[in-house]
Amino acid sequence: MTTPGKADNGSKSMQLTLKRVGIDTYRENVAYLHRDCEIYRAEGFQALAKIEVQARGKRILASLNVVDDTSIVGCQQLGLSEEAFAILGVPDGEAVTVSPAEPARSIPALHRKIAGERLSADDFNRIVKDIASHRYSKIELTAFVVACNQGELDREEVFFLSDAMSKVGRKLDWHEHPVVDKHCIGGIPGNRTSMLVVPIVAAHGMLCPKTSSRAITSPAGTADTMELLATVDMPFELLTEIVHRHRGCLAWGGSSDLSPADDVLISVERPLSIDSPGQMVASILSKKVAAGSSHLLLDIPIGPTAKVRSMPEAQRLRKLFEFVAKRMGITIDVVITDGRQPIGNGIGPALEARDVMQVLQNHADAPMDLRQKSLRLAGRMLEFAPDVRGGDGFGIARDILDSGRALTKMQDIIAAQGKKDFDPNQPPLSALSFEVKAPVAGTVVAIDNVQLARIARSAGAPRAKGSGVDLLAKLGTVVSQGQLLYRVYAAYPTELAFARQACERSIGYIIGPPEALQPLFVEY
Amino acid sequence: MTTPGKADNGSKSMQLTLKRVGIDTYRENVAYLHRDCEIYRAEGFQALAKIEVQARGKRILASLNVVDDTSIVGCQQLGLSEEAFAILGVPDGEAVTVSPAEPARSIPALHRKIAGERLSADDFNRIVKDIASHRYSKIELTAFVVACNQGELDREEVFFLSDAMSKVGRKLDWHEHPVVDKHCIGGIPGNRTSMLVVPIVAAHGMLCPKTSSRAITSPAGTADTMELLATVDMPFELLTEIVHRHRGCLAWGGSSDLSPADDVLISVERPLSIDSPGQMVASILSKKVAAGSSHLLLDIPIGPTAKVRSMPEAQRLRKLFEFVAKRMGITIDVVITDGRQPIGNGIGPALEARDVMQVLQNHADAPMDLRQKSLRLAGRMLEFAPDVRGGDGFGIARDILDSGRALTKMQDIIAAQGKKDFDPNQPPLSALSFEVKAPVAGTVVAIDNVQLARIARSAGAPRAKGSGVDLLAKLGTVVSQGQLLYRVYAAYPTELAFARQACERSIGYIIGPPEALQPLFVEY
Known part of the structure; x- marks a missing residue:
């Protein structure tokens, strides 16, 4: 039966040979097609277009890079970047078919959210499913995250999003109570x-x-x-x-596939430092x-x-x-x-x-x-x-x-x-360090969590595991002028310099009279 | 003089040899460094990190892809994708230096906009300058566009944005009045x-x-x-x-550099179909x-x-x-x-x-x-x-x-x-086509601009210049059943099928009694 509306009907379904291209594009799946490849010309593909690659019943979506050098991929080959190759999980030289990826079905719902509208449970289910199966581009993903952040999801929407996210991954059942x-x-x-x-x-x-x-x-x-x-x-x-x-x-x-959508969302939330109440609740629950x-x-x-x-x-x-x-x-x-x-x-x-x-x-x-x-x-x-x-x-x-x-x-x-070697009395700290000392004598009356985190991140944490900040004075500590407040560890000269820059803007400590100590907001 | 806070202080400033890599990554500048390259290891770079490439006093920013194959780039080489290579404008084999790109200075202002705050003229100047000089990642760019779209800039902010955008490009003076x-x-x-x-x-x-x-x-x-x-x-x-x-x-x-920031913003607005009042005014004015x-x-x-x-x-x-x-x-x-x-x-x-x-x-x-x-x-x-x-x-x-x-x-x-050959009586239309006919007899009482645009875009317009829709009936036309309403042209089978799918959802015409004709809202 021929359904004239089907995308694959009439389009060339050409077989290419898979090639692992030795390029690490991190979390982004990239496919490489030669500009003279017949399917590239026949389909009217564009660079950066999303394409679908299929082999042995498996499929992945990837962004297209067009290649003009046959030493990278030949005209009969489809190249995949390292992680994309690993995800597809099919050996080098295997036959693959390539077609234009259909646009994600939930895009109209995304546009409504960008316009500030309230979405339904169905909308969230569709969006989250598309996100979890990598159908969203970086741009679409960011638009969803920012639109949900700004528009302040109402509490029903937060439930819809949380529920949708919990449904796309694996779900565990421990067969006992309580867990x-x-x-x-x-x-x-x-x-x-x-x-x-x-x-x-x-x-x-x-x-x-x-x-x-x-x-x-x-x-x-x-x-x-x-x-x-x-x-x-x-x-x-x-x-x-x-x-x-x-x-x-x-x-x-x-790694346990419990909330695959969350993992994709984090790849955008992280560089934007976004952590709104709705997204926090949905991610956690x-x-x-x-x-x-x-x-x-x-x-x-x-x-x-x-x-x-x-x-x-x-x-x-x-x-x-x-x-x-x-x-x-x-x-x-x-x-x-x-x-x-x-x-x-x-x-x-x-x-x-x-x-x-x-x-x-x-x-x-x-x-x-x-x-x-x-x-x-x-x-x-x-x-x-x-x-x-x-x-x-x-x-x-x-x-x-x-x-x-x-x-x-x-x-x-x-x-x-799977035990790793770790001696808490000799932790594997980064090789470079500098010290920050009390500029005046007095009591530590405030420590800025945000600034200390910024200094530790500038120094390379968490990527560099041995980098960070070691505190030697906490709230209420009485210090003399020049007494050590903390030590900063970094693995690379650039990161040490970044951390030092951050400390120059603010050391994150306030030394003052004991009565200036910030009151404890909460007794627990 | 040594300023300990400077990012380049203490960091290796290693020279590499420039290599044009035959990969077309469209509007995205991509740099390729071998995983064993000394600078890659010394700087603690990550895949997709933004790096700055300098040669002969010119500099560009690019996203890093890490290479494991010396036939693409060797350990002493820095590869650039085709457009990035062209923008840098320095010959193959030339010496280049590479360093981590400093984060865009306007990022804190971007975060305030994402959180829904009002920005100042200075904030917009800084953001627009960073955008025009390609310091924003796709994620940051999208966040800015969506945050401005949702938060509804107030009219002062629209002026700030418009003014900032007009200032980053070239400005023409025709030395006469009116223009x-x-x-x-x-x-x-x-x-x-x-x-x-x-x-x-x-x-x-x-x-x-x-x-x-x-x-x-x-x-x-x-x-x-x-x-x-x-x-x-x-x-x-x-x-x-x-x-x-x-x-x-x-x-x-x-191409005339009149509003370089607008061009960058459009690269995100286009795939999201975003066109809010504030961004429209800023872009146009x-x-x-x-x-x-x-x-x-x-x-x-x-x-x-x-x-x-x-x-x-x-x-x-x-x-x-x-x-x-x-x-x-x-x-x-x-x-x-x-x-x-x-x-x-x-x-x-x-x-x-x-x-x-x-x-x-x-x-x-x-x-x-x-x-x-x-x-x-x-x-x-x-x-x-x-x-x-x-x-x-x-x-x-x-x-x-x-x-x-x-x-x-x-x-x-x-x-x-620079004249091109074009005969209006024989325009270069795409080779494939299909016709859409009136399902019933009557008067054309409504034509859906959005649906007709969607059909034309599905058919490949504007990328495929000869593709689109040719209308043979307009508002008020009296048609018999089966009379031709319009013809759709497409260059590729896939796009013809996409356009047909769009027509199947709705042909974008309403045929009815003459009194159902939509009233003219405006007399001009």
Whole structure:
């Protein structure tokens, strides 16, 4: 039967030979066609057009680069950049067919969102499906992210987006109850409580399959940090096996296909430093639901340089999380915490891994604030269990940590995921460094989370794992003039210079009289 | 002197050899570095990072692709994609230096706009400067366009943006007064009045240096259409010489560097079909001011499928144009016109060029609506001249057209710009075609501009110059069942199929009783 409207009808369906082109184009799939290739001319392709490449029943979309040099690709060849070649997963020299990619079907809905309209559940389902299957160009993706950011999705739309995102990936079912998880909205450097909470809670026997993302705009995420201790990027089957055996894991969520749309969205949100309430809720809850969690403890830190800067703002965000979580069938407990300064001493993957391991080892140098916050969060999570009385959680958590059972559990998880060499007392720091000292004597009355994160990122964190900032004075510390405040580590001269530039603009510390100490907004 | 904060301090400044890589990456500058290249490793570059390439005092920014194949680039080479190589303009084998590009300085202002804040004149100046010098990535560019579209710039901001855009390019000074120009906000297929107004007004002796853009979301722009008759892409010096000799021109504005930022912005607006009031005003007025115009006649068509769909909307837009034009020191006259259907018969570059030339030739087949509208607009422009009495313009314009003086002037302009072979009675149409016929007998009571434009674009216009739609019935035409409404031309089977698909969704015509004819919103 001939349907005259079909795109492939009448168009040439020419076979080409696949060639792996030794060019790394990062996350962007690029296809290379010679300008004299018959299909290029017959189809009226343009450079940068999206094309669909098929072989052995597999298909990928790629942007077209036109080649004028037969040593790169010949007229009968289709070249693919390295990652595109790997994703298609077909050997060099295999036959492939090429056709123009049909435009993503959800583009009219995208245009309505750009125009400021409210979208339906169906619209979000279509858009998210197209995004997850890489049908959106960088431009379309950015337009969606910015339009959703600016237009402020209403809470029903946030639910539609979250639900759509949770549906496109794999969904886990642990066949037991409760399945607990914790999450922090971010913005506080060094805040690696998950790496302490998971072993404590799992040691108590609760199921806590923690998947984390890599840093979006911060100098380290839990996945970036955990990666120094163990493999975090593992096949789905191994992940579930580890969780069933050890009651917990600390893995990278992206590799488990739990929310493939989120991974694509982050590739745009990251360079734009975008993190709106709606997108935050959708990103977090879609992954928790896909990961099969029944209970979630959410940490919202408040502080003058935290993501959330006032109690009313925190309450609004809490209510949005509660609304969407309820619609998605997940029990949520929101904790509002002290976000006035970084947690722990290190900022950057290696330095933060050191802090975490020292707390687990009950080491004398272990940062007390990281220990205390982790115990309180773990305590609240333990209270999700029917057999733990309200108020008993903290004490149970402390016993697990002090007894070394948390460390043992962490070592089990590390071994199961694939142990890497890491000595917390000699962390693998970057070779170059400089020190920042107190310009005057006095009390540390404010530390700027944003500026410290900026300095650590300028120094190369999280990409350079040994780079970052090591704090030697925290809020309330009394310092003399010239006393060391922190040390900055970088791997490359350019990055050291960038970090120094950032420090010259502001060191991120305010030294003043003790009465100028910022008040604690929250008691938890 | 060593300034420790400088980015280039301490970083390796290694010389590489330039190599032209035979890959066409369209508007995107791509640089290729081998993974084993010392500078790649020393600088901690990442794939897709922006790098700065310098040679002989020239510099360009490019995105980095990392190469694993020495036959593409060797360890001592820096490869550039074809357009990037041409822009740098330095021979193969020349020494180049490479360094990480500093992030664009206006990024904090961009982030404030994404967050919905109002920007200052300084902010817009910085952003537009960075855009014009290609310091923005595609993601940043899209974020700016969508944020400005959604947040609805206030009228002061529209002035700031327009002013900033007019300042980054070349600015012409014709050393006489008045310098007249016309512009239509677009949305009406076939509306090629400029190609008639310019020769009429220039034949009268008024200075009318018309620069046009290519189509953004339409099936043809004036530059796309004029390109069939003459070269439109010429050096600045030649353009000014032509204008001084012939009192007018019909050139592509992008090639004259009049608003380089606009050209970059269009590369994002086009794929997103974005055309908000603020961006429209900024795009149009920045180019008119840079082109040295003192007087502008602006055409705002209204119709149910035009860009502007009601009189209040047209009046709001008119006032925004008037406000910004006054702040920029340009006299504006806004004409609100009938936008209920396409103007002329052809939609697509070759078909529209045919219509224009037939009107100039006073040919029997020339479309009357295109003739009448052009005469009215030209008449209003002639009245900008101090010596033309109010109301006399139309008669003068008609005399110039009927006498053949407009045709002679057009031929002079075509010859000066560089004549191409074009026979309006045998236009170079695409080889494939199909016909669309009236499904029932009756009167044509509505024609959908948007749907007809979509069909013409699906058929390949404006890229394929001979593709598009040729209308054989207009509003008010009485048709029998099966009578030909229009013919669609396409160059490639895929595009013919796409156009057919579009027609299957809707032919864009409504046939009904004569009393159902859409009322004319405007008398002009």
